[in-house]
Amino acid sequence: MKGNPKGKKVNKAWLHEHINDPYVKQARKDGYRARAAYKLKEMDETLGLIKPGDCVVDLGSTPGAWSQYVRRKLSPTGAAAGALNGRIIGLDMLPMEPIEGVVFIQGDFREPEVLQKLEQTLAAEKGPVKVDLVISDMAPNLSGIESADAARIAHLVELAVEFA
Structure with a gap:
């Protein structure tokens, strides 16, 4: 049984959104773990x-x-x-x-x-x-x-x- 290709799109979309999230970027810059x-x-x-x-x-x-x-x-x-x-x-x-x-x-x-x-x-x-x-x-x-x-x-x- 193959995985859900739609799920992969959702995961990629979430990952893209997460990486570009301004708080994620600021946390990285400020040295916070999350x-x-x-x-x-x-x-x-x-x-x-x-x-x-x-x-x-x-x-x-x-x-x-x-x-x-x-x-x-x-x-x-x-x-x-x-x-x-x-x-x-x-x-x-x-x-x-x-x-x-x-x-x-x-x-x-x-x-x-x-x-x-x-x-x-x-x-x-x-x-x-x-x-x-x-x-x-x-x-x-x-x-x-x-x-x-x-x-x-x-x-x-x-x-x-x-x-x-």
């Missing part, structure tokens, strides 16, 4: 979410663009490396390339042992640390069944809110 950094930047500039000294937990952190943005925001000089005025912990089921100053935990946030590891990491350096901000870009694998997908998404939102 254009998603600008979603968080816009929210932060509007709401003033991230402040020096904050402890930020990034749920669904891979590929790391949100953690990169937070890392730069918590740097006294706005740099991607060097001194950091705050704490960042990223968590995702998928692996994430290291980011200086970001502690990464690979695991499923829905699993109690992963949540326990996150809590241990928060307490590791200075005793229990208050989390100032939880950001989440978690998304379940979608099945294409709208009601099931909506329930999975809602469950992840509830877990993130409960943790926060």
Whole structure:
């Protein structure tokens, strides 16, 4: 059975659109791993979410663009490396390339042992640390069944809110 030639056209069209997307180009220029950094930047500039000294937990952190943005925001000089005025912990089921100053935990946030590891990491350096901000870009694998997908998404939102 051959693949759907129409699907190939859709994939090529998406790829062409993605490559030419101004946010993709800007992310590449600014050194971000994904254009998603600008979603968080816009929210932060509007709401003033991230402040020096904050402890930020990034749920669904891979590929790391949100953690990169937070890392730069918590740097006294706005740099991607060097001194950091705050704490960042990223968590995702998928692996994430290291980011200086970001502690990464690979695991499923829905699993109690992963949540326990996150809590241990928060307490590791200075005793229990208050989390100032939880950001989440978690998304379940979608099945294409709208009601099931909506329930999975809602469950992840509830877990993130409960943790926060």
